[in-house]
Amino acid sequence: MATVDDTEEKLPEKKPHREELTSDQQIRRRTLKAFALFGLAGVIPFSLWKWIKIQPKEAGLPKVFREVLKVNEEVANGYFSNANLAPTFPKDWAVKNVRVNGRDGLRSAIDKDAWRLKVEQPGRKARLISLDELKALPRQEIIYEFKCIEGWSQIQHWGGVNFAEFAKKYQLGQKDGSEAWYPYVGMKTPDGGYYVGIDTPSALHPQTILAYEMNDQPLTDLHGAPLRLIIPVKYGVKNLKRIGSLWFSDERPRDFWAERGYDYHVGL
Amino acid sequence: MKRIVHKHPLAIRWFHWINFPILVIMIWSGLLIYWAYQPYKIQIGDTVLFKFFPNWFIQALNLRRRLAEGMSWHFVFMWLFTINGALYVLYTFVSGEWRFLLPNRRSFREAWQVILHDLGIRKTAPPQVKYNGAQRIAYTVILLMGIGSLLTGLAIYKPTQFSGLTTLTGGYENARMWHFILTIGYVLFFVIHIFQVVRAGWNNFQAMVTGFEVEKKLPEKTPPAPTTPA
Numbered sequence: 001m002a003t004v005d006d007t008e009e010k011l012p013e014k015k016p017h018r019e020e021l022t023s024d025q026q027i028r029r030r031t032l033k034a035f036a037l038f039g040l041a042g043v044i045p046f047s048l049w050k051w052i053k054i055q056p057k058e059a060g061l062p063k064v065f066r067e068v069l070k071v072n073e074e075v076a077n078g079y080f081s082n083a084n085l086a087p088t089f090p091k092d093w094a095v096k097n098v099r100v101n102g103r104d105g106l107r108s109a110i111d112k113d114a115w116r117l118k119v120e121q122p123g124r125k126a127r128l129i130s131l132d133e134l135k136a137l138p139r140q141e142i143i144y145e146f147k148c149i150e151g152w153s154q155i156q157h158w159g160g161v162n163f164a165e166f167a168k169k170y171q172l173g174q175k176d177g178s179e180a181w182y183p184y185v186g187m188k189t190p191d192g193g194y195y196v197g198i199d200t201p202s203a204l205h206p207q208t209i210l211a212y213e214m215n216d217q218p219l220t221d222l223h224g225a226p227l228r229l230i231i232p233v234k235y236g237v238k239n240l241k242r243i244g245s246l247w248f249s250d251e252r253p254r255d256f257w258a259e260r261g262y263d264y265h266v267g268l
Numbered sequence: 269m270k271r272i273v274h275k276h277p278l279a280i281r282w283f284h285w286i287n288f289p290i291l292v293i294m295i296w297s298g299l300l301i302y303w304a305y306q307p308y309k310i311q312i313g314d315t316v317l318f319k320f321f322p323n324w325f326i327q328a329l330n331l332r333r334r335l336a337e338g339m340s341w342h343f344v345f346m347w348l349f350t351i352n353g354a355l356y357v358l359y360t361f362v363s364g365e366w367r368f369l370l371p372n373r374r375s376f377r378e379a380w381q382v383i384l385h386d387l388g389i390r391k392t393a394p395p396q397v398k399y400n401g402a403q404r405i406a407y408t409v410i411l412l413m414g415i416g417s418l419l420t421g422l423a424i425y426k427p428t429q430f431s432g433l434t435t436l437t438g439g440y441e442n443a444r445m446w447h448f449i450l451t452i453g454y455v456l457f458f459v460i461h462i463f464q465v466v467r468a469g470w471n472n473f474q475a476m477v478t479g480f481e482v483e484k485k486l487p488e489k490t491p492p493a494p495t496t497p498a
Contacts, residue, residue, distance in 0.1 A: 027270060027482055034478035038285075045289045061340050068344045079429055086428045087435065145440055147427065150335065151305030153440055233428050261336035263343070268428045 060261030073265040077199075080267065082206055086144045086232035094143050094157035098214060100222045101148060104256065105194025106242055112226050115190075120247035121172060121182075129170070131212060131226050137161040137169060140209055142230065147268060149235040149257075158230045160211035164204045173200060173248045186253025187229060190244030197253030198231065198238055202267060207232045210243070235266045272480040275398060280365065281476055283356040290352060293345045295451055296329075300338025303331040308448060320448075346421065353414050368398040370408055375401035386467075410457055413450050420447040 055062035061069075116128035140162045147153045167173045173181050185203045188195035202208065209230040212219055219225035224241025231238055237257045247253070258264040276284075299321075308320040326332060360366050371379075378401025384390035394400060399407065423434040423443035437443040465473050475481045 024270065027272060030272075030480075031474060031478050035474075038477045041285070060336065065340045065344050068347070069340065072343055076426065076429070079426075081429070084429045084431065087431050145427075147440065148305075149339075151301065151444065152307075257336075261340070263339065268426060 059259050069263045069265070072263075073267070076265065076267050077201070080201060080233075082201075082204075086142075086207055086268070089143045089145075089155050091143055091157060093155045094215060095154050096215065098156055098223060099148075099152070099154055101150070101236065103222070105189030105191060105240070106222065106224075107193060108191040110190060110221075110225075110242065115226050117227060117243060118245035119170065119172060120245060122249065123176060126245075127170070134161050134166070134210065134227065135212065137165060140165075142207055142209060142232065144207070144232050146232075146239075147235055149237050149262065149266060157215050158209060158211040159213035159216065160209040160227070160230065162206070163208040163210055163229075163231075164206065166210055167204065173204075182248035182250055184249050184251065184253055185246065186249060187240045187243050187246045189240065189242050192244075194240060194256050195254050196229075196238045196240045197255040197258070197264065198234065199265070199267075200248070202231060202233045205231070205233050233268050235268065237262065238266060271483045273483050274480050275475040276479050277363065277365065278479060279359045279363070280356075281479060283352060283359070284476060286352050287349075287356070290345055290349050291454065293341060294349055295454065297338040297341035297345070298448075298451055299329060299331050300334040301342060302448065303333075303338075304335040308445065343425075350418060353418070357411065369404060369411075371401065371404045375404045377401070379405050406457070406460075410454075413453055413457075417447060417450045420444075420450065423447075 052062050052064065055064055057063070058066045116130055117134070119127045119129060138161070139159055141157070141159045143155065143157045145153045146156045173185070175182060181200045181204075183200055185198045185200055186195065187198070211224075211228050211230045212226060214220070214223050219228060222241075224243075227243045228241040229239050229243060238255075252264065255264055257266075302320075303326060306320060309316050310318040321331075360369060378394045378396075380401075381390060381394045382400050382402040385393045419433065420437050420443045422430055423437040424440060424447060427434040427440050427443075434440055434443055437446060471481050
């Protein structure tokens with residue numbers, strides 16, 4: 001790759017440039033030099049590999065990878081917009097057999113009649129909201145392509161209450177006495193077996209729903225009854241089932257899969 | 269007396285050799301991602317000819333249960349792949365190298381002659397400047413494939429933010445399939461490329477390191493000796 005003939009890098013217009021060399025020895029010297037530099041340059045990718053391998057791990061990933069993923073997240077925040085919507089489809093395109101993928105947070109029993117959504121915010125008393133109260137808010141439906149981080153996708157039909165509407169109604173998310181929003185929303189199942197952290201702009205995206213219906217029927221247990229999150233700007237892993245509590249915060253809430261080596265943001 | 273013929277500018281050699289390990293990492297991390305959902309196969313009627321991928325392959329490359337790791341490598345090295353590729357395209361057009369690279373009117377007929385020659389049907393290879401017609405077509409197609417990988421990759425990386433692009437590339441599932449097919453294309457290209465480089469011999473290969481080929485000085489009036497291509 002590197003060579004000594006730097007002065008001859010300029011290309012002639014039509015034909016490759018020819019140069020007389022007086023001896024085989026000169027040619028051999030130039031060849032050897034180029035190959036020596038080539039071998040030396042080969043140390044670069046090798047060292048890079050080694051350097052990545054010895055990086056301290058941060059939640060399962062080399063630290064430098066976490067830093068790049070953070071940059072990717074900032075880049076993504078740069079073009080994120082509420083005007084960018086997940087494509088939606090006619091109702092009869094929605095699948096009847098909605099795929100279930102993972103039962104973390106759903107392994108314990110639940111009394112759905114006694115269930116209340118617990119809402120917390122710094123400096124306030126926790127608030128309990130019943131499903132009927134949520135159902136009294138305007139209903140929003142979405143039929144879109146749900147995307148799993150594993151790579152599969154499925155057109156699914158969900159119904160519930162728009163998250164931004166919900167936050168507005170209960171005056172959540174904004175810091176007391178100011179317009180500023182808390183940067184994150186955390187959610188977890190009643191047993192704490194599954195938990196997610198979401199950046200507030202994604203939670204407030206117009207297609208984010210607190211869903212209580214699937215295919216026009218109440219949610220089944222395995223799909224997260226009585227209430228789950230549907231957030232089309234994220235992979236399935238963030239679409240928490242069986243929401244127990246929800247809170248806004250300044251700190252990044254813990255995230256089940258981010259603790260297991262996945263990117264925290266996973267925005268779509 | 270021998271002469272040297274300048275063939276590959278320093279910049280092109282850098283781009284070429286930097287791209288190689290990056291592409292290896294992108295393909296390997298792509299396999300780690302693909303493992304988590306493996307829908308593709310080649311099938312005639314009900315007969316599956318080849319499944320991507322057979323168990324022996326997955327086992328041999330140790331691809332199991334490494335999705336998170338694969339995604340992290342993929343989304344870190346995508347930047348290097350993109351930057352190196354963009355610089356290569358920029359350099360090729362600014363330096364005038366594109367004249368040697370892009371196919372011209374004669375390239376398609378010439379490529380056919382090259383194929384016949386390579387198969388031993390035709391005695392002589394057509395004369396060439398730097399690359400023959402088959403090479404021009406192959407190296408231009410691989411460049412377009414790179415752009416295709418970036419676009420289909422972006423379409424499945426941010427299908428909501430760039431939903432227009434995702435629709436344009438056939439929708440989320442099709443974009444993922446094309447992203448995969450292009451990768452298979454790189455692997456096929458690589459196999460043929462290596463075969464041709466070996467066949468073309470040392471003088472051609474070393475030019476990608478040194479930049480020049482060595483030419484035995486020929487008597488006057490003889491056209492430039494066609495270097496065997498890779």
